[in-house]
Amino acid sequence: MPKVSNSKTSAVSKKQSTPSIKYVIGCDDWRAHRFDVVMQIPGEIAGQGLIELQLPAWIPGSYMIRDFSKHLESITATEIVSAKSIKPTKPIKLIKIDSHTWQLKAKHDVEVRYQVYAFDTSVRAAYLDQERAFFNASSLCLQVLGFNDLDCELELLEPKDPALNTRWSVQTTLPIKESNQTKQAKQAKQAKQKKQTKRSGFGVYQADSYDTLIDHPVAMGEFQVIEWQAHGTPHRMVIQGLLDDVDAQQLSKDLKAICEAHISFFEPEKPRAPFKEYCFMVNAVGDGYGGLEHRDSTVLLCKRADLPYPGQNLQKHEAYEDFLGLCSHEYFHSWMVKRVKPKVFDPYVLDQKNHTRLLWLFEGFTSYYDDLQLFRSQRIDLAAYVKRLEKTWNMVLRGPGRHKQSLSESSFDAWTKYYLMDENTPNAVVSYYAKGSLLALALDLKIREHTKQKQSLDDVMRHLWQMYQLTEIGMAEDDFDRAIEFVIGSGFKGIWAQIKCDHIDGVDDFPFETLLPKVGVKVELKKAPATESAEVAKQLLGIRTAVNNGWIRLSHVLDGGLAQEAGLSAGDHLASINGERVTPSRLEELLLSLIQKLARTQAVKVLVYRHDKELALTMRPAKTKESMLASQPKQYTLSV
Numbered sequence: 001m002p003k004v005s006n007s008k009t010s011a012v013s014k015k016q017s018t019p020s021i022k023y024v025i026g027c028d029d030w031r032a033h034r035f036d037v038v039m040q041i042p043g044e045i046a047g048q049g050l051i052e053l054q055l056p057a058w059i060p061g062s063y064m065i066r067d068f069s070k071h072l073e074s075i076t077a078t079e080i081v082s083a084k085s086i087k088p089t090k091p092i093k094l095i096k097i098d099s100h101t102w103q104l105k106a107k108h109d110v111e112v113r114y115q116v117y118a119f120d121t122s123v124r125a126a127y128l129d130q131e132r133a134f135f136n137a138s139s140l141c142l143q144v145l146g147f148n149d150l151d152c153e154l155e156l157l158e159p160k161d162p163a164l165n166t167r168w169s170v171q172t173t174l175p176i177k178e179s180n181q182t183k184q185a186k187q188a189k190q191a192k193q194k195k196q197t198k199r200s201g202f203g204v205y206q207a208d209s210y211d212t213l214i215d216h217p218v219a220m221g222e223f224q225v226i227e228w229q230a231h232g233t234p235h236r237m238v239i240q241g242l243l244d245d246v247d248a249q250q251l252s253k254d255l256k257a258i259c260e261a262h263i264s265f266f267e268p269e270k271p272r273a274p275f276k277e278y279c280f281m282v283n284a285v286g287d288g289y290g291g292l293e294h295r296d297s298t299v300l301l302c303k304r305a306d307l308p309y310p311g312q313n314l315q316k317h318e319a320y321e322d323f324l325g326l327c328s329h330e331y332f333h334s335w336m337v338k339r340v341k342p343k344v345f346d347p348y349v350l351d352q353k354n355h356t357r358l359l360w361l362f363e364g365f366t367s368y369y370d371d372l373q374l375f376r377s378q379r380i381d382l383a384a385y386v387k388r389l390e391k392t393w394n395m396v397l398r399g400p401g402r403h404k405q406s407l408s409e410s411s412f413d414a415w416t417k418y419y420l421m422d423e424n425t426p427n428a429v430v431s432y433y434a435k436g437s438l439l440a441l442a443l444d445l446k447i448r449e450h451t452k453q454k455q456s457l458d459d460v461m462r463h464l465w466q467m468y469q470l471t472e473i474g475m476a477e478d479d480f481d482r483a484i485e486f487v488i489g490s491g492f493k494g495i496w497a498q499i500k501c502d503h504i505d506g507v508d509d510f511p512f513e514t515l516l517p518k519v520g521v522k523v524e525l526k527k528a529p530a531t532e533s534a535e536v537a538k539q540l541l542g543i544r545t546a547v548n549n550g551w552i553r554l555s556h557v558l559d560g561g562l563a564q565e566a567g568l569s570a571g572d573h574l575a576s577i578n579g580e581r582v583t584p585s586r587l588e589e590l591l592l593s594l595i596q597k598l599a600r601t602q603a604v605k606v607l608v609y610r611h612d613k614e615l616a617l618t619m620r621p622a623k624t625k626e627s628m629l630a631s632q633p634k635q636y637t638l639s640v
Contacts, residue, residue: 324379
């Protein structure tokens with residue numbers, strides 16, 4: 001993390017005086033969506049010379065420079081000279097040396113005050129209004145470079161507004177400061193006596209380092225709390241944003257099964273979690289989706305409609321299945337990424353990009369196991385699991401970018417390509433999540449075939465976990481090669497080398513047409529003609545669309561499609577096809593008519609607006625109907 005040497009830390013040894021850096025967070029300026037932050041730096045640190053304060057530029061788990069400092073306002077610093085002095089405090093000049101770093105010099109305790117604008121509903125930053133407060137400390141808390149290993153205290157102030165004060169409570173997995181714990185225990189006992197189910201949780205929390213501090217998100221407000229035990233470890237899901245209570249019994253049943261499946265996966269002989277507690281922190285909104293992993297918690301964003309409600313038929317609730325898959329994915333990260341991690345992440349350097357070519361492993365393999373564990377925990381049946389595989393495989397096959405970017409390149413370039421998507425992304429980028437999960441499936445099938453079903457990818461993943469527990473050292477770029485050879489044997493070395501050459505460093509498609517039937521999964525090529533399916537017609541034309549102010553806008557134009565050949569571009573607004581006006585309600589009808597004319601080898605006039613200028617284009621068919629239909633991407637149906 002630090003730019004400067006950590007040698008300063010030894011000068012202020014925890015064993016000698018145990019100084020700590022303290023942050024006080026207030027949420028009373030909720031109308032303007034601003035957190036008030038007071039940072040207190042003890043004189044033992046401040047007195048060592050010029051020090052640097054820095055806000056992270058990105059948050060671990062989301063590989064993009066986000067410059068959180070752009071939301072920091074009104075920063076000032078004061079030196080606390082002496083309580084007995086005539087002038088006990090004096091202002092300190094803060095010198096800004098880049099977009100997120102400040103320098104100061106003092107001899108005594110220092111207090112830094114600032115505000116942070118917080119109106120980001122994502123899982124990555126901070127949010128504040130009269131309904132909800134949430135933050136990752138990486139968005140609010142400045143670090144003192146060179147002193148990242150010192151203890152941190154986080155004090156959460158109760159809202160002064162009585163309407164919030166009486167209703168809000170705190171949810172976080174940060175440990176309560178020991179001196180504050182007795183008070184909390186008394187409050188809990190009193191609450192229990194009054195038959196109350198919540199305690200406020202406002203007070204002082206502690207972290208043993210800055211890295212630990214930013215790995216524990218904090219949510220405040222009103223929650224529906226759902227609790228369960230997984231192999232003896234307390235778990236809970238806390239949900240904000242609900243209009244009606246969810247089916248708590250169903251959620252606890254499903255999540256308990258999923259969590260226990262993951263714990264048993266990594267510790268089959270004596271199942272135990274690597275944390276003392278775990279919290280799923282959910283923000284339910286009208287439209288949204290996402291998750292971010294932490295060591296003993298995760299933050300999730302979902303639609304309210306994704307959740308289960310009493311009386312629902314969950315057999316037809318695919319969105320709930322997706323939500324459980326999201327929970328499974330982020331929970332698996334407690335082992336992979338939060339503990340077993342790339343060596344370049346140990347420690348995280350928070351002011352610059354941390355490149356690794358291994359995201360196909362840490363994100364892709366996690367994406368493989370998130371669905372597999374839904375099946376193993378009996379949350380979905382085999383047919384549903386195979387359908388989820390089918391969806392992922394077909395999604396990857398629809399992206400022309402898979403022929404241009406390898407998985408190792410996709411991992412390395414996540415900072416500038418995957419997380420900075422634009423209209424050309426499908427043509428240039430392959431997802432290390434989706435294709436990485438297919439790599440895991442292919443590798444798993446190859447290992448099982450090679451060992452005659454005696455070993456699987458599971459054995460390799462458990463080995464990685466065991467090695468982490470022995471060494472607590474991050475994985476080098478070639479450590480997975482050694483793990484494969486150690487676990488499966490040298491006889492598999494050549495097979496793995498070919499897989500790596502073709503599918504990690506290369507851009508070949510996976511041969512699931514031959515791999516899957518060997519394990520009882522039937523593979524059939526979809527034969528739905530483009531002339532009968534608007535979705536297939538879009539694939540043939542090579543377009544993806546969105547509605548914009550009543551217009552149909554081409555969000556993407558894919559390489560090799562008839563639309564690109566005709567000169568259509570992403571961003572074009574469709575005005576008419578063959579003289580007929582294009583509207584959202586008539587789009588499918590007109591696309592089918594367009595494809596039918598092209599199939600009869602008829603040229604079609606298309607009118608578009610590009611940058612508010614009218615363009616008349618001609619879409620021409622291939623030489624024959626057969627050659628035209630053969631140009632659409634292959635799509636498959638899987639069944640058991």
